Amino acid sequence: MYNYRIIQWKKDGTANGQVVACGKGAGNGLNQLNSPTDSRRSGTTQGEILIDNVACYGLTMDDQRYLYVSDELKHEEKRYQLGEKNGTIVAGGKGQGAGLSQFNCPSYLFVDRQQNVYVSDNENHRAMKWAKCAKEGIVVAGGQGFGNALAQLYRPHGLYVDALDSRSKTRLTIIVG
Known part of the structure; x- marks a missing residue:
């Protein structure tokens, strides 16, 4: 089972992470991911195709x-x-x-x-x-x-x-x- 999302956890001891990319299921749309294995932080709030x-x-x-x-x-x-x-x-x-x-x-x-x-x-x-x-x-x-x-x-x-x-x-x- 895949999650198709990227979650960020803060170092403050918070038990729950925050979805920072996707969460809309697998796909090729700007709001979708397909089996993500790595990421880079860009500071943007919208998807972009690099x-x-x-x-x-x-x-x-x-x-x-x-x-x-x-x-x-x-x-x-x-x-x-x-x-x-x-x-x-x-x-x-x-x-x-x-x-x-x-x-x-x-x-x-x-x-x-x-x-x-x-x-x-x-x-x-x-x-x-x-x-x-x-x-x-x-x-x-x-x-x-x-x-x-x-x-x-x-x-x-x-x-x-x-x-x-x-x-x-x-x-x-x-x-x-």
Whole structure:
């Protein structure tokens, strides 16, 4: 059972959340959502179409206000300037597969300050890092088949990259669910 809505909970200890988007059932209307998995806060009170014709699974925004979108059906990650409709492929885009230039159902993504793109590659059971302008990525977690061993992941559904110091050393946190 899906809720087709986005609910906000405040940190003040309130037990009930507030619906901040949709609640009108599944659909493509400006007042509807279809299996939402991620959101960004814009401050608007009305729906707006930022990008269409995309199977958006995850999205994020970098320090320079570029919007990054994970398209699970095209197996690619694109970067958009706000207002732009076409975008630029920054990871994947070589069709579905297990190669270092491919994804198999990419889901969540994270972009660091150097515009490196980190992607949860769901069906390949791995997390990948794509440097800015790279033609292929590197596996940073998993990639050894699915499972629960230290070198394995099972359908990673989220990730977060934490900068540890000014020399750009990072720690990668993977959420599996």
